Amino acid sequence: MADRGFDLEGRLAALEEHDLKRALSPVDRVAERGYFAEPSGGDLPVLDSAEALVFASNNYLGLTDDQRVQDAARQAAATVGTGAGASRLVTGDTLVHRDLERQLAETKGTERALAFSSGYAANVGTIAALEPDVVFSDELNHASIIDGCRLADTETVVYDHCDAADLRARLEExxxxxxxxxxxxxDESWLIVTDSVFSMDGTVAPLSAICDAAEEYGAWVxxxxxxxxGLYADGGGVVQAEGLEDRVQIQLGTLSKALASQGGYVAGSSALIECLLNDARSFVxxxxxAPPAAAAASEALHVARHGDARERLWENVAHLRDGLESMGFEVWGDSQILPVVVGDxxxxxxxxxxxRERDVVAPAIRPPTVPEGTSRIRVVPMATHDRDDIIACLEAFQAAGEEVGLL
Incomplete structure (x- = not known):
């Protein structure tokens, strides 16, 4: 009988042959430094390995081990429970969720917000629920946006990365x-979708110009x-930094990066939120x-809005970028994400x-995650890195770059 299964060993061998095979390397804590296991994924060698500085995390404000955020999660677990126990539409809707959504809506300048189980679920659920006739999508948009378009079975028009002129040409076409x-x-419904900060390139979308094009052609953004x-004006995002709350119909994001938790959200009009809580299958x-995740995100957002973590992050970003560029590295982006582009x-x-041998963690990003010929090290500081940490990172790149022959 024919074997109709899957050649998993062959797939893995092909990945290995092309330097594409990935492996897990567990760490003992999520913070600006920690102890890492070998990539085999074995037990944590906390007693045997050197502490490493982490310059690859999305924990931008360093709030995962902030006492205030941890206390909020503990209090929610003790008071409300460790899990929601059901979908929000059944019995899983709690006051902790409502408090988070109120604060998100206030921060994003919208009527309401809705928390999802992940940022991925927020993107997929929103696009699929809206069922646009056409989506105009930046070519480097996140996989969750691409998958949302596929699930909605919508026609997708891809425009050049961060190119509002090309977007306008596609709309006219x-x-x-x-x-x-x-x-x-x-008679068609049009939706323009873009990341604001792109995770692998560090670029920032020209949102004002995108809104101009959308308004000219009657599309939603x-x-x-x-x-x-959490990183820009009053703890908001690029939309808030550029004052575009009234021109962007749908704002969404994750709670698992700067907000040090888990989950996603959508912010917009009351009508939008009502439609999503009825029609977004990834929500329904x-x-x-989980209530502790909602409480942690809510507290982290409060800290981001009213503390000095944002300022400390951007100071570290400037110091790190200046240092890397002065060595001769090519650094892309306009944000807290600093891709050191190597090529091969x-x-x-x-x-x-x-x-890594110099106790700095910043893994290589390579195809298929990024295009062939643009392999890079995605370097990201945290607000909780001090000046000595930044210097240690720069010294590691200097020594390793000379060793490899890149400098």
Missing amino acids: RVERATREGREPA MVDEAHAT FSTGL RRDAIALADGV
Whole structure:
């Protein structure tokens, strides 16, 4: 009988051959430094290995081990419970969720907000629930946006990365196509979707120009602030920094990066939120966000808005960027994400290994995550790194870069 199963060993061998095989390397704590196991994924060698500085985390404000955030999670677990126990529409809706959503809506300048079990679920659920006729999507948008378009079975038009002029041309092409086919384009629903900060390139979308194009052609704008929430004006994102709350119909993001928790959110009008809590399958058919996660995110957002963590982060970003560029490294981006572009994947792996040997963790990012020829080290400081930590990171890159022959 024919074997109709799957050649898993062959798949793994192919990944290994092309330097694409990934492995887990557990750490003893999520913070600016920690002890890491070998990539085999074995027991944590806390007593046997050197402490390493982490310059690859999305824990941008360093709030995962902040006492206030941890206390909020403990209090929620003790008072409300460790899990929601059911979907929000059944019995899983708690006052902890409502407090988080109230604060998110206030921060994002919207009527309401809705918490999802993950940022991925927020993107997929929102696009699928809206069922747009056409989505205009930045070519480097997150996988969850791409999957949301697939699930909605919508026509997707991809425009050049962060290029509002190309977006405008695509919108005009759509109008011309409808005219040729004898259709009225006004009968279609159009949604423009973009990340605000792009996770692998560190670039920031030209949101104002995107809104200009959307308004000219009658489209809605949806902005994923996953890598921006908590870091900009009053703890908001790029939408808040640019004062675009009234021009962006749908704001969403994650609670698992700067807000040091787990989950996602969508913020917008009351009508939008009502539609999503009825029609977004990833919300309706998922157990509600765990109350400790909701409470931790709420407290982290409060700290981001009213503390000095944001200022400390941006100071570290400036210091690190200046240092890397002064060595001769090519550093992309306009945000807290600093991609050190190497090009060749083997050189990137060698540089990451050299940095790791000097007790700095900043893994190589290579195809298929990024295009061929643009392999890089994604360097990200945290607000909780001190000046000595930044200097140690720069010294590790200097030594490793010289060793590999990149400097």
